[in-house]
Amino acid sequence: MATPQFPYWLHALSIVSLILGLACAIVIALHQRSHPPKMAVMQWVWPLAALFGSVIWLALHFRAQRADEDVPMWLSVAKGASHCGAGCTLGDIIAEWLAFAFPAIAVWLGWHTVFAEKTFAVWILDYVLAFGIGIAFQYWAIVPMRDLSFGKGVTEAVKADFLSIGAWQVGMYGLMAAGQFLWFRPAYGDIAEVASPEFWFLMQIAMLGGFVTAYPVNWWLVRAGIKERM
Template structure:
């Protein structure tokens, strides 16, 4: 049985993530990001990182807004975000990948919950006794789709590439990063499913619960940690754009 303290903590964590996402989106409505895809990345990041994403947006994200860009152009200066420390640029690149993972996982989990047959299509009962493993396949497919799309709309305009070239470069830039992110996320969700919820509390947590999404928030932060060194390497090698 899930203890009351964990249930309440889960509600607070999920609500805080939603609130931070709304606050960021409202600020972007008034002063959009210079690169439009970042208007999606920052709120999506807040869904799992909450106050951390809000702080990062206020501290570093605002440096890449339309207003900041216009003021820099007026003073004939480079865009303020370009002066960010390399570690911050790598972090933004990782969250860029993570936002695609977050949206893909969000869609996949609810689709499989609403239509259980979908999990059967991906191997539940035939390949996997656990539904979670089958859903992870759908998770990865949708996360990959969102991640490549996000990367495409970053790399193509920054490098002035053709659509085909932009798509290929997006695949090169995001495949390793996204896979590293999913490994971290899957790792924690397995720990949460088998050890924390089932082992410690003797409970099975469904998608339609605050506890599941609280665990997913932590899992996404684990994904950030496994994806960060990969993004460092990708940016250093010039495979992925510094942001």
């Protein structure tokens, strides 16, 4: 694998964007210590979503705090989609670093046999972890609201988030692939490695793409009564 030669401006922009996302996540986490959200799981969702959404999710967080009981539909859907984003964020962080530290994981998932690119093999693990974590977040949102049993809660969480997570991954994978293979490789010599700011900056952009593709699906899920309005 060749070493990509990223320009200074992109390297600097990547670092600034990542620091800003982390700073927004910390601000949200600190604010929640004195102003905890009514839905406990949002204590995890908001900071995790801010890692990619930065100032946008910082603003959404404070807007949701002000909304109290009268939450507009657009904000309710954004909160619901953020469950997927938080699950995908945490799942991707775990999966990407695991596969970076232990490349054999990617081999087990088809690298060199099914996939020529390691990226696509790791995406399988990304999806599995994102799906599992996203369902867990949805479970802890649904069960307290409906007072469900464990089994029923899991079933309802899967129903609520299966399409949402799938829609998120379509946008995220699409932008990640475009950035890596249509931008970074032709322009700078190769794709960004996990241990580079450029990789995670691109991931931030890709996550925003995931939000865009998941938002209308979440709107429909809420309208259809499959997903709770938050």
